[in-house]
Each structure stands twice: as structure tokens, then as C-alpha cells.
Amino acid sequence: xxxxxxxxxxxxxxxxxxxxxxxxxxxxxxxxxxxxxxxxxxxxxxxxxxxxxxxxxxxxxxxxxxxxxxxxxxxxxxxxxxxxxxxxxxxxxxxxxxxxxxxxxxxxxxxxxxxxxxxxxxxxxxxxxxxxxxxxxxxxxxxxxxxxxxxxxxxxxxxxxxxxxxxxxxxxxxxxxxxxxxxxxxxxxxxxxxxxxxxxxxxxxxxxxxxxxxxxxxxxxxxxxxxxxxxxxxxxxxxxxxxxxxxxxxxxxxxxxxxxxxxxxxx
Amino acid sequence: xxxxxxxxxxxxxxxxxxxxxxxxxxxxxxxxxxxxxxxxxxxxxxxxxxxxxxxxxxxxxxxxxxxxxxxxxxxxxxxxxxxxxxxxxxxxxxxxxxxxxxxxxxxxxxxxxxxxxxxxxxxxxxxxxxxxxxxxxxxxxxxxxxxxxxxxxxxxxxxxxxxxxxxxxxxxxxxxxxxxxxxxxxxxxxxxxxxxxxxxxxxxxxxxxxxxxxxxxxxxxxxxxxxxxxxxxxxxxxxxxxxxxxxxxxxxxxxxxxxxxxxxxxxxxxx
Amino acid sequence: xxxxxxxxxxxxxxxxxxxxxxxxxxxxxxxxxxxxxxxxxxxxxxxxxxxxxxxxxxxxxxxxxxxxxxxxxxxxxxxxxxxxxxxxxxxxxxxxxxxxxxxxxxxxxxxxxxxxxxxxxxxxxxxxxxxxxxxxxxxxxxxxxxxxxxxxxxxxxxxxxxxxxxxxxxxxxxxxxxxxxxxxxxxxxxxxxxxxxxxxxxxxxxxxxxxxxxxxxxxxxxxxxxxxxxxxxxxxxxxxxxxxxxxxxxxxxxxxxxxxxxxxxxxxx
Numbered sequence: 066x067x068x069x070x071x072x073x074x075x076x077x078x079x080x081x082x083x084x085x086x087x088x089x090x091x092x093x094x095x096x097x098x099x100x101x102x103x104x105x106x107x108x109x110x111x112x113x114x115x116x117x118x119x120x121x122x123x124x125x126x127x128x129x130x131x132x133x134x135x136x137x138x139x140x141x142x143x144x145x146x147x148x149x150x151x152x153x154x155x156x157x158x159x160x161x162x163x164x165x166x167x168x169x170x171x172x173x174x175x176x177x178x179x180x181x182x183x184x185x186x187x188x189x190x191x192x193x194x195x196x197x198x199x200x201x202x203x204x205x206x207x208x209x210x211x212x213x214x215x216x217x218x219x220x221x222x223x224x225x226x227x228x229x230x231x232x233x234x235x236x237x238x239x240x241x242x243x244x245x246x247x248x249x250x251x252x253x254x255x256x257x258x259x260x261x262x263x264x265x266x267x268x269x270x271x272x273x274x275x276x277x278x279x280x281x282x283x284x285x286x287x288x289x290x291x292x293x294x295x296x297x298x299x300x301x302x303x304x305x306x307x308x309x310x311x312x313x314x315x316x317x318x319x320x321x322x323x324x325x326x327x328x329x330x331x332x
Numbered sequence: 333x334x335x336x337x338x339x340x341x342x343x344x345x346x347x348x349x350x351x352x353x354x355x356x357x358x359x360x361x362x363x364x365x366x367x368x369x370x371x372x373x374x375x376x377x378x379x380x381x382x383x384x385x386x387x388x389x390x391x392x393x394x395x396x397x398x399x400x401x402x403x404x405x406x407x408x409x410x411x412x413x414x415x416x417x418x419x420x421x422x423x424x425x426x427x428x429x430x431x432x433x434x435x436x437x438x439x440x441x442x443x444x445x446x447x448x449x450x451x452x453x454x455x456x457x458x459x460x461x462x463x464x465x466x467x468x469x470x471x472x473x474x475x476x477x478x479x480x481x482x483x484x485x486x487x488x489x490x491x492x493x494x495x496x497x498x499x500x501x502x503x504x505x506x507x508x509x510x511x512x513x514x515x516x517x518x519x520x521x522x523x524x525x526x527x528x529x530x531x532x533x534x535x536x537x538x539x540x541x542x543x544x545x546x547x548x549x550x551x552x553x554x555x556x557x558x559x560x561x562x563x564x565x566x567x568x569x570x571x572x573x574x575x576x577x578x579x580x581x582x583x584x585x586x587x588x589x590x591x592x593x594x595x596x597x598x599x600x601x602x603x
Numbered sequence: 604x605x606x607x608x609x610x611x612x613x614x615x616x617x618x619x620x621x622x623x624x625x626x627x628x629x630x631x632x633x634x635x636x637x638x639x640x641x642x643x644x645x646x647x648x649x650x651x652x653x654x655x656x657x658x659x660x661x662x663x664x665x666x667x668x669x670x671x672x673x674x675x676x677x678x679x680x681x682x683x684x685x686x687x688x689x690x691x692x693x694x695x696x697x698x699x700x701x702x703x704x705x706x707x708x709x710x711x712x713x714x715x716x717x718x719x720x721x722x723x724x725x726x727x728x729x730x731x732x733x734x735x736x737x738x739x740x741x742x743x744x745x746x747x748x749x750x751x752x753x754x755x756x757x758x759x760x761x762x763x764x765x766x767x768x769x770x771x772x773x774x775x776x777x778x779x780x781x782x783x784x785x786x787x788x789x790x791x792x793x794x795x796x797x798x799x800x801x802x803x804x805x806x807x808x809x810x811x812x813x814x815x816x817x818x819x820x821x822x823x824x825x826x827x828x829x830x831x832x833x834x835x836x837x838x839x840x841x842x843x844x845x846x847x848x849x850x851x852x853x854x855x856x857x858x859x860x861x862x863x864x865x866x867x868x869x870x871x872x
Contacts, residue, residue, distance in 0.1 A: 114514050137518075144516025154507035158529040162616055167525050171516025178521045181618050188616050204616065220511075227515055373686040377828075383744035391742045418641040425638060460857040461850070464733060464821040465831075468838060469846075473662040474655045479647050483655070552731045556824060559646070569737055585729040 066092055067113070067231055067263060072122035074108050074287075081120070082108045084287040090231075093261040095254055097274035099291075100284035101307050106267040109284070110233045113265070114146045115139060127230055144171025147224030149253075151236035153216045155223075157209040161200065164208050164219050165191045168226025187226070194222045198252060214245035221252065225260070232257070234266040238273065246270070250277040271303060394574050401582055402575035408564055409580060413587065416560035419481040419553075420546040426482070427489020427546075428539045434490055435497035435531075442501060442509075442527060455498065458491030467553040478559030485546045485553065492545070493538045497531060504530040537599045544588075544595035551584050662843070669851055670844035677833060677852050684829035684856070687747055687822065688815040691754035692808065699759045703766035709778075710770055710796065724767070727760030732818045736827040745826035753827055754815050761811055769803035770796065805871045809864050816860040820853050 067090040075081040082105045090096055098106050111117035113124055115131060124131040126146070134142050147168070155164050169187045170178055177183060195201040198218040203211060208219060217237060224232055234253060238246030250266075254277045257264045268274045274281055275295040283291030283298075283306040291302045353359040403409070437443050437451025458466075463484050470480035504527060512526040554562020561580060568577035617624075651658075705711045706720025736753035743749050777795040786794065823831020830849060837845040 116510055116513060140516040140518060142516070143514060146514070148511070148514035150507060150511060152507050154505075154511035156508050156511075156525060156529050157505075158532060159525070160618070163525075163618070167512060167517070168515050170512060170518075170521045170525060175518065175520050175524075178517075179524050191616070205620065223511070223515070233514075369689075373690055377683060377686055377690075377747045379748055380744060380746050383746070384748055387743040394738075394741055414644070415646065418645040421637055421641045422645070456858075457854070460817075460854045462817050462821045464824060465834070465850075465853070468824065468834075469662070470659075472838060473658045474651055477647065478645050479652060479655065548731060552733045555733055555737070565734065566737070569741060581730065581734070584734075585726065588729045589725065 066090065066125075066127060067265075068123075068125040069109075069113070070123050070125075072109065072112060072124065073120045074105070074112055074117065075120045082287050083112070083119075083122075086122070086284075086287070086289055088282065088289065088292075090263050090265065092263055093257070094280060095257045095264045095266065095278045096280045096282060097278035097295075098265060098267050098282045098284060099269070099271055099274050099306060102269075104284040104306075105287040106284055107235055110148075110235050110265060110267055113231070113233060114143050114148055116148075140171055144227050145230045147227045147229035147232045149217070149220050149224050149232070149234040149237045151239045153213075153220045153240070155208040155216055155219055157207070159208060160205050161195075161208055161211065161219050162191065162204040165195060165222050165226055168223040171227065191222070191226060194225050197256075198222055213241050214248060217241060217245075217249050218252070221249070221256070225256065229262065232262055232264040234264065236267050236269060239269055246273065253277070271298070274298075397572070398574035398578035400575070401579035402573075403579050405576055409561070409576075409583060412554070412561035412564035412580070413583065415478055416547065416550040416554070416562070419478050419485060419550045419558075419560050420543060423482045423485030423550070424489060424539065424543045424546050427486040428493055428535070428542060430486065431490045431493035431497060432535070434494040435501060436523065436527075438494060438498040439501035441504075441506070442523070451494075451498070455491055455494045458487045459495060463488045463549050463553055464556055467558040468556045471557045476557040476559075481550060481553045481558035481560055484558055485549055488549060489542050489546060493535075493542055496538055497535060500531045500534045501527060540595045540598050544591045547591050548588055551588075665843040666847035666850075668844065669847035670842070671848055673833075673845055674848065677830070677849055680823075680830040680833050681852055681856055683747065684819045684822075684831075685816065687750045687754065687829050688812060688819040691751045691819075692758060692812045692815050694751070695755045695758040695762055695811070696808065698755070699762035699766060702759060702763040703770060704792075706763060707767040707770035709773075709775070710792070720763075720767070724760045724763045727756055727758075728764065729760075730757070732757040733821060733825060736822050736825050740826045745828075747828035750819060750822040750827035750829060753822060754818055757818070758811050758815060761814075762807055765807045766800065766804060769800045769807070773799040806868065809867050809871070813860055813864045817857060820856070 067088070069086055069088040072083050072086040073081055074083040086105075086109060098109065100106050108117055112119040113126075113131065115134070119132055122132065126142070129142060131142055156167065159167075163181065166181070166183050166187060169183055173183060173187070192201060192204075195204065198221060200211075200215055200218045200222070203215065203219075208216065211219065217240075220237075232253075237253065238249050241249060250273050253264055253266065256262065266274070266278065275298060278295060281291065281293065281295055281298045282289060283302060285306050290305055291298065293302075353362065434451055434454055437447050438455050439451075440448055443451060466487055467480060467484040470483045474480050474483065508526040508530065509522055512522045517525065550560045551562050551565075554560035554564070555566045557563060561584065565577060565580045565584075568574070568580060702720050702723050704720075705716040706724055708717065711717040711720065732753050735756045736749055739749035739752045739756075743752070773796060777799070778791060781791045781795040819829050820834075821831050823829045823833070824835050826832070830853065834846065834849050837843075837849065
């Protein structure tokens with residue numbers, strides 16, 4: 066269980082990006098975090114695995130307080146939190162297999178990492194996961210030879226290699242075309258239930274959030290202003306989250322249309 | 333162009349290219365500074381005109397004595413070149429290996445501040461001194477011979493490769509580092525997985541370039557006694573054996589052209 | 604894990620395939636052989652190598668503290684060093700530009716000129732400044748003239764090569780447009796070539812000036828003027844504390860040079 070309470074993040078002396086955020090995520094649930102650019106979604110996610118240092122507040126994962134961790138303890142906590150990135154963040158010049166095995170870096174020794182002598186169990190897990198998401202045939206290809214959707218699958222597998230207790234996905238579909246991003250969202254959804262893994266997904270696309278997640282959290286100006294089931298996420302909530310903010314056009318324009326599309330699919 | 337008598341009162345329509353420096357004060361000021369500088373520089377430099385006047389006949393004698401170049405003492409030339417090559421190879425290997433830790437130390441994004449200053453200081457210091465000066469100091473410290481040459485060129489390589497590599501590290505895609513951090517990888521594992529793959533092509537290219545560069549430099553550090561062909565050349569000049577000196581020069585030019593070609597070819601292949 | 608080993612036998616993963624590994628091993632082997640040959644064959648007395656750190660630190664100890672008593676002399680020699688670098692860079696321009704012009708494929712008058720230009724550039728670049736200085740000291744005697752000429756001879760190749768490349772990279776269309784107006788060859792250069800290569804020209808000259816400052820600090824070691832003369836004298840008389848002062852002065856000069864260069868780059872380009 067992830068429990069965030071009164072999380073504040075302030076860069077320098079500017080206005081805080083996160084203004085006292087409280088969030089509880091039960092095990093085995095997929096949560097979408099929606100909000101305009103600059104609402105603090107990405108900062109919140111990065112505070113959880115401490116890629117961004119929170120200014121104050123508490124983040125508790127399965128009974129462990131994450132905010133106070135330092136050095137080795139922080140690294141051991143991080144390996145329990147997988148992360149999927151918007152830009153995939155693969156090591157372009159390494160092969161797909163090396164990228165996938167890089168998910169084990171928190172577990173293996175430096176010598177094993179440098180000599181690529183990963184334990185056989187890790188390699189087995191890598192093959193299994195790669196087969197599960199359909200990229201096993203690319204094992205010895207360089208990561209930069211893959212298409213966007215395949216690259217994100219590598220990113221997902223790398224995160225799962227960590228045997229995470231929590232999966233963070235920061236705009237995992239924003240760099241992908243609509244079809245591929247549906248596939249990735251579906252993959253995240255089904256992986257979450259297969260592995261009974263709580264997943265937090267930052268997402269711009271409200272329609273996808275409603276389709277593939279069980280709970281939607283809306284952020285605006287660093288505050289939570291919506292928290293509820295996808296069905297309760299109506300036009301008012303959308304306006305509250307995106308309304309009156311600069312350049313939300315795509316979010317507003319695309320979501321009603323997309324929402325209709327989803328509605329058709331459902332019927 | 334202006335014809336005031338043509339139009340009664342119409343303003344004459346002249347055009348001139350706007351000057352390169354718009355402010356006239358600055359323009360003429362700079363010109364004056366330049367003239368004053370030239371007068372000062374030429375006036376203050378000690379030219380020994382009497383000795384310089386002897387130059388032309390001496391040049392005639394030197395080139396006359398130098399042609400045709402003599403390859404009689406080919407053994408000596410070969411030994412000198414072999415030593416230069418060995419110095420260059422060993423110094424490149426040591427320098428390139430050592431440049432990696434120094435580059436990491438001197439890259440602001442991966443090194444903590446005190447370490448960064450240390451790394452920067454080492455690189456700035458080793459870049460400030462011309463290899464020949466460093467060579468003199470090493471010759472004074474460890475004696476004549478190729479050891480001084482290797483130490484010199486190792487330091488030279490650390491300075492050059494380290495600086496460019498540090499700049500390369502500062503420009504890497506940070507997302508890959510973040511991804512590795514998120515897996516819980518330690519500092520060195522992050523370096524090995526997220527940083528080194530990104531700078532590897534640059535590192536290989538720089539190594540080839542540095543090998544070429546060290547080969548050139550190894551020809552001159554010998555002039556101050558740090559081993560290699562430079563010492564042979566210096567001796568030939570000292571004994572007024574210009575025919576042999578020109579033979580050495582020709583071979584140096586040839587070797588440098590070949591090494592430049594090879595290094596360029598390898599870099600193009602790897603890139 | 605051990606009991607699974609049999610079942611997992613077919614699931615091996617290797618970083619490189621067979622051919623890649625062969626190539627890697629071959630490259631490593633060749634490198635290793637060259638290094639072993641170099642280490643075994645080189646004329647080094649190994650006990651000296653292990654003693655080198657001691658020797659170096661003892662030399663460092665002898666240099667401390669730097670002796671400022673000859674500071675005035677050193678500063679004057681520094682100014683001389685800067686003069687050599689500056690004057691030779693300025694004079695080089697007058698030679699390097701015509702050479703660049705004939706060595707650039709798109710502006711060269713004919714093939715003979717092209718090869719002449721390339722020959723000048725290659726021979727200039729292949730001979731190090733110090734070796735040029737050696738030659739000019741033999742001809743004109745010790746002094747700053749030899750130094751200026753040496754640096755010029757080396758700089759012609761540098762500036763000429765880079766300018767030639769800049770000329771080759773210009774946009775052809777303005778040249779055609781100027782030719783279409785019936786402009787003469789020199790007019791075409793003045794209107795279509797010069798404006799395009801002007802930024803590159805300043806960048807290259809400033810870069811070379813920076814390099815020349817460093818180069819002119821060593822000219823004196825072969826008698827060609829500048830700070831190197833005093834440096835050599837101090838080393839010959841084992842005046843290590845003076846050597847330390849000179850070294851500090853050189854670092855300061857190089858840093859000032861770099862500051863001026865970056866200032867000029869920002870102002871001019």
C-alpha cells in the first residue's frame with residue numbers, strides 16, 4: 066500500500082509545485098493521475114522514487130518511509146519501485162536484452178553488471194517477460210533500432226524486472242501514436258492484474274484514463290481536486306482540472322470525442 | 333553621385349556601405365590601438381638585424397647541405413621512430429584509460445562539487461602547459477629517455493581527451509540516467525550502464541585522434557631529451573648534419589600523413 | 604536455481620554473436636600484442652619507473668616556494684611571448700588567405716594551383732612549431748624573428764586548411780547570382796565569398812591565436828625568443844623556485860588568453 070501524506074515540493078523560492086498532497090493507493094489497483102502540463106503530476110511521481118527530492122511530507126510504501134531514506138537504503142527502496150518513462154529512457158546503444166537486464170542493477174554486484182554476468186534466474190525472467198509482451202525476438206537488437214511501441218515495451222519489461230511492489234508510469238503513451246498507446250495501456254492494465262501490482266499512471270489522455278484504470282486522481286496547481294471512479298469523472302471534473310489553463314486545447318478537444326468513441330466501443 | 337545642381341532643393345540621395353563597426357569612435361579607436369600596438373610590439377622586440385642579415389646565405393648553406401637528404405644512417409632513424417611509436421602507443425593507452433575517471437570527475441552533472449573542482453583543476457593544469465614544457469620537467473625529474481616522454485604524453489592525453497569527454501558527459505541524455513536510478517542501481521552501475529554507452533563512440537574516436545596526436549607530439553618531446561625521433565633530429569641539427577636532418581623531416585612528414593589517414597579512416601569506420 | 608539449470612540450458616544469452624566476438628577478440632589481441640611489444644622493447648630502465656613518483660615529488664618539493672625575485676624579467680618575457688603570438692597570427696593571415704583560396708576546390712583557378720595550395724598546407728601542418736623554430740634558429744640565429752617565422756609557418760597550414768574548408772562549404776547560389784550580374788572574379792569574391800566566410804574567419808583566427816600563445820611559450824627552449832629562454836636558463840642552473848614562478852606565470856597567461864578568446868568570440872561572432 067502506498068500512502069502519501071502532506072507532500073510538498075518547492076523548487077527554490079518559487080511557488081510550490083505540490084501543495085500538500087494526500088493520496089492512498091491500495092494494493093492491486095490501477096490509478097490514473099490526470100492534469101494539465103505543470104499541474105505537478107510528474108513531480109509527484111518522481112517524489113515517490115525520489116528522483117525528485119520532496120521538500121516535506123511523507124511517502125510510505127508497504128510500511129517503509131521513503132522520504133527519509135539515503136544512500137544504499139534509498140537504492141534498495143528504488144528497486145522495489147519500477148518506473149516507465151515518457152521518452153522510454155532506454156540506453157540506446159545497448160541491446161534490448163541489456164536494457165531489460167538493467168532492471169536488475171539494484172540487485173547485482175558491480176562486477177556482475179560490468180561483465181554482464183547476470184544470474185540465470187534473471188535471464189530466465191527476462192525471457193519470460195519479453196515473451197509476455199512480445200519482444201523476445203529483439204533480444205540482441207540495439208534498443209535504438211526498435212519502433213516506439215516496442216521501445217516502450219522494453220521500458221515496461223525493464224521496470225518489471227525489478228520485481229517491483231509499485232509501478233510508476235510517467236506519461237507512458239505520450240510519445241506514441243494512438244493505436245500503440247492503447248496497446249501499451251492495455252498491457253499495463255493486464256500486467257497490473259496478473260502481477261497484482263499497484264500502478265500509478267500519469268496520463269494526459271482522459272479517455273484512456275477512463276477506459277483502462279479503476280480510479281482517477283485529478284491534479285491542478287499541485288492540489289488534488291478530483292478522486293474517484295472513472296464513471297464519476299464527468300464534464301464538470303474535466304473543466305475543474307483543465308478549465309481556464311493555458312493550452313489545454315488538445316485535452317479538452319480530444320477527450321469528449323474520444324470519450325464518445327469509447328462509449329461506442331462499450332455499447 | 334550627388335548632383336546638387338540637378339535637383340533644386342531635393343536632398344542628395346547618397347549611399348555608403350555602413351561601416352563594420354558602427355560607432356566611429358570605437359572604429360577609429362580600434363584602428364589607433366592596432367597601429368600603436370604594432371609600433372610598440374615591433375619596437376620592443378629585440379631583433380638582431382646583423383645576425384638576421386646573415387640569414388640568406390646561411391639558408392642557402394643549410395638547404396644546399398640538406399639536399400639531397402641522406403639516408404645513410406637509416407638504422408638510427410629507424411630506432412628513433414620505433415621509440416617514438418612506442419612512446420605514442422603506451423602514452424595513448426595510459427592517457428585514454430586515465431582520462432575516463434578524470435572526465436567523470438570533471439563533468440558537473442555526475443561529479444559532486446569538490447570532486448568536480450579537483451577534476452577541472454587537473455584538466456586545466458595539464459592543458460595549460462605545452463607538452464614540451466612538461467617534457468623538460470619530467471626529464472629533469474626522471475632523467476633522459478622515453479619514460480619522460482611517456483609521462484608527458486600521458487598527461488597531455490588526459491588533458492585533451494578528459495576535457496572533451498567531460499563535455500560529452502555533460503551533454504548526455506539524462507533520461508537514461510534517471511531510468512537507471514529508478515531501478516535502484518548504484519553510482520558506478522549507473523556510470524557503466526547509462527553514461528559510458530552514451531560516450532563510447534566519442535571515446536573511441538578521441539582515442540584514435542589522440543594516438544595520431546601523440547605520434548606528432550612524440551616527435552618533438554625528443555628535442556628536449558624525452559626519447560624518440562626528436563632527439564635524433566636535434567642531434568643532427570647540432571652536428572650540422574643537415575642532410576640527415578632533412579631525411580628525418582621527410583620521414584616525419586610521411587609518417588604523420590600516413591597516421592592521419594589511418595586515424596581518419598578508423599574514426600569514419602567506427603562512427 | 605541449481606535444479607533448474609538443466610531446463611534452462613537452452614536459454615542462454617550472450618552479448619555478442621560469434622562473428623562480433625571474433626572481431627572483438629582479434630582487435631584486443633592485436634592491441635595487446637602491440638602493447639606487449641612496446642613495453643618489452645622500449646628502452647626504459649624499469650627501476651626508474653618505480654622510483655618516478657619519488658623523483659617527481661622531490662622535484663616538486665625543490666620548486667616550493669616560488670621565487671618572485673625575477674618577476675619583472677619574467678613579465679617582460681611574457682609580453683614578448685604575447686607579441687610573438689599576436690604578430691605571427693596577424694602576419695599569417697596575409698599568407699593563409701590566398702593559400703586557402705587556391706586550395707579550396709570551388710575557388711581554385713586551376714588544378715596546378717589546387718595541388719600547390721594543398722602541398723603548402725600539408726607541409727606546414729606536418730612540421731611541428733618547435734621543428735620549424737629549430738630550422739629558423741639555424742638560419743636566422745636565436746631570437747624572436749625565428750620564433751615569429753616558426754609560428755607563422757605552422758599557422759599557415761592551420762588557418763589555411765580550415766579557411767579552405769569554410770570556402771568549400773559556402774552556398775553556391777550567391778556566387779552564381781553575382782556571376783550572372785557580370786561581376787569580375789574579384790568582385791564575386793568580395794560580394795559572394797567574403798561575407799559567407801567572415802564568421803568562420805574570425806573564429807579560426809581567434810582559435811589559432813589562443814593556440815599560438817601556448818606554442819610561443821616553448822619557442823625559447825630552442826632559442827627562438829619568449830618566456831622559454833628564461834625557463835631553459837633557470838632549468839639549466841637548477842633554479843627550481845624560479846622555474847615554479849615561470850610555470851605559474853604561464854598558467855596565468857594561458858588563462859588570460861582563454862578569457863580574452865571567449866570574450867572576443869562573444870563580441871565578434
